[in-house]
Every structure is written in C-alpha cells, then in structure tokens.
Amino acid sequence: MADVPALTVSHLTVQFERQDSPAVEDVSFSLDEGQIAILIGPNGSGKSTVLKAILGLVPFTGQVSIFGAPAVEARRQIGYVPQRLGFDVTLPLTVRETVRMPLLGRRGREVETAFDHFTEALGISQLLDRPLGTLSGGQLKRALIARAMVTTPRLLLLDEPEAGVDIGGEQTLYDLLNSLVSHHRLTALVCSHELDIVSRYADLVLCLNRRLQCTGPPGDVLTPDALRRLYGAAAALYRHRAGGSPP
C-alpha cells in the first residue's frame, strides 16, 4: 500500500466576510511524512490563513486531510506554534504550567516521559519554574514548540517561528526543528519570511500569494525570477561564497 500523505490540502479557499477577494484561493498541495515544508510569500499573501484553515480556526471550502483523515477528526495529530502570544507578561504563569497546558491534567509515565524529553530536547528544562514573561524571544519560542510537542503530534504547524528571535536564536530554533523532525517521524509546515533559512532547511517550498505560485525543492524554486514574481523587484537570495563577497 502506498504511504498516505501526512497532509493533503485540496482546493482550499478562504473568503473572509466584507472582503472582495478571497484571502486564499484554490490552494492544493500535499506533504509526505518527515518533510519540512516552508510557506513563503509577501505579507498578506495568506500564509497564516492556510495554517489557520488547517487548524479549523477559519471557515474554508475545499478539503484538508491529515494522514488520510479529515482534519476535524485528526486535530490531536497536530501541534501548533503561534507567531506570537498576546499575554500579560506580569502573569505568574511558569514555563512548566505553559508547556503542560495541552495535557489538560493528564498524567502517567508516557506523558511525563514526553514532557521530560521535549523540555530537555528544546533546552528549556532549566527554565521550567521561571515565569513565562521573563523569557527571551528565543526561549519563549522553544517553550511554545515544547508545548506543541508534549502531546506527541505527527504534524507540526509553525507560524513564523523566527519572529522576535535574534539571528543566532533563529539558527538554533531551526536546528532543533530539524532534529525533532528527523527523530520523531514528524512532518512540519512552517510559514517564514527568511529565505536563507528556507534554502537551508526546507525539503519543499510553497510560494503563496493568495494562490500557490510555485512548489518544489528550494534549489528549483528560489530562483531570481520566481522571487521577483512573488515579492516584486526588491527580492533576491544571495549565496555567499566561502570567504568571499556577495556576487
């Protein structure tokens, strides 16, 4: 039997009220298990809307299935890392309490093993008793990834995980994501603006500007022409030669 795709999106259209044109129109793609796919596109191109439709947070037409099951029945297979978390930073909410939230009080050896494993893997085990509001941008993102992972999902959706994270933290974050994907049979769909990150970590790039403009591995998709079509005249990806200057 052929492997079932981890995620299949067919003819996805999202039309918000009081808007003339759809935010996302007729988008179709599928991801194989173990892939990191990165959605790129300018602001307002519908990247976050695609993630929200997969999560069932916005109404849509079309089909979304996760490992062959309708998304609405497979929500427990999904982990979600939001772009930002609008919360009162003075709350005495600890990192431990935040990471445990999706467990909804579930205990047991399996749960505790997953909790210990992911807090360790994401480098936040020393921060568990710290208030969430005292974390740096990178630490907060790692805590949110741990929160998404404690229920051991098979599909991870990340909305611009690098937002609010410095350059060093960005690299660490994507290295950790890469490691999670390869060690846990995980599939990841990420929205990003960072073309350098995309070229290094994506197995599949999805170029979105309301409609899907192009799909393929980074080497095929991140061409000057494709980027110009997607972002306009200003966009280009420069590859530095070792020890040299940009071309």
Next chain:
Amino acid sequence: MIEALGYPFVQRAIVAGLLVGLVTSLLGVLVVLRRSAFFGDAVAHASLAGVAAGVVTGTSPLALAAVVAVSIGLSLHRFERSARLSLDTILGFVLPFFMAIGVLLLSLSPGFQPELLSYLFGSILTVSWEGLLAIAAVGTVVVVTMARHGRAMVFAAFDPDGAHAAGVNVSRVLTTFHVLLALAVIASISVVGIVLVNALLVIPAASAKLLAPSLRRMFVLAPLIGLSSVLAGLVVSYRLDLPSGPAIVVVAGLVLLIAWASVAGRRAGTR
C-alpha cells in the same frame, strides 16, 4: 462578637459571605487571565434590568436578574465571534443598554423602592435560608465545574487558538466560564450589591497575582485572600457598625495595597 455568632442571621451572613468569597476569587483568577475585569461590572449592572422587572411585576428580583445575567453569559462568546467586536466593546454595550432598560422599568413603578438599595449595595445580614441555599448551589456548581474543566478554561482563557489546536472546544468552554461568572455575580449581589460586586471578582485575584510565584499558587492564594477579606470585613462592619458590603471591599482593597507595597519594597531591596 462571639455572642453575635449565636444569631442565625449572623451565621447565614458568614456562610454566605465565605461561599461568595470562595467562588468569586476562584473565578477571578480566570478573569485576570482572560483580561476581562470589566465582565463582572457589566453583568452586575446589566442585571439591574432583571431586578427592576422583578420589582415592577412583583416576582423575585434576583431570579429575574439571574435570567438576564445567564442569558448574557450564554450569548457573549457567540456575539463576540459573530459581531467581530472585542469583548470590552461588547461589554461596553451590555452594561448601559440593560441598565437603561432597568431604569426605564423602575420609572414605571411609582414611589421610592427602599429594597432597591439592598440590591445596589448588598445586605448580607438579611440573607434568608432560601438565599443561602441558592448561593450554596451556585458555589457547588462553580467548584465542581472548575475541578473538572478548570484546566481547559485556563488554556482557553490564556490562548484560545492554542487551546483549539489542542482539541479544546473553546467556544463551549468560554461560554461555560461566562455562565459561571454570571451565576457568581448574581450570588454576590446579596453580599456586596450590584455596585461593588466586581471587587470580589477582581481584587483577591489581583492581590494573588502580585504575590504568587505560579498560576497554581495563584489559584490557592486568591481564595485565601477572598475568604479572609470577607471575614475581616464582617468583623469590622460588626465592630464599627458599618455597612458590611463596602467594609468587605475596603478590606480586600487594603490587602491589594499591602501586597503591592510588599512587592514594590522587595523590588527596591534587590536593586
């Protein structure tokens, strides 16, 4: 004071005050988490429409106030989603709209209604056995529901999208929370009255937020502060012959100021 404990009306007042203090401070933690401190005020003032309808028609004002408050609790989240208005904007409509209806209804009833004052400022010493039973029923519903669904409520109040992604039915959980709040507000009216009811929801939870090192401790500390404020307020009110509702609120407010001063002092000491 000890001899006063022999009077049934004092016993009822103490039990009613403690129950209300427990329930409102527990829910208050979620109110602070959801940043909806205006909710209690809006629902309490809106319930004046029910109180007025009761006064005019000769039916139980608190029962009709409960109908108004629970209806608001049931429809608030749906309204928030479908009207695409923020919670505070909707509450900004709910408070004056229903209160205005209440004032209009009262204008239909000729003469001065002295019992209205007890709804506005509370009258804990006049709580009847039936009233106490109703408060106990609300307390049981709130505590049992929070014990079963408190974690989902915390998650949905803190991060609705994250909770939805984790499989929580956010709409149902937040509606349940709003209904519990509405019931707690109505149960508190006999203790502190419509005007001051929000103080019991917000002040103990805010004090606990200042002092607690974790959310778990905040859930322990807020009821302790709520219960102590009610007891101390009742003692002060008895000793100094002052109205009990405002006395309870002033004590709770003083606890908040002391908590704030202690945190500020600690911070200054570490600089």
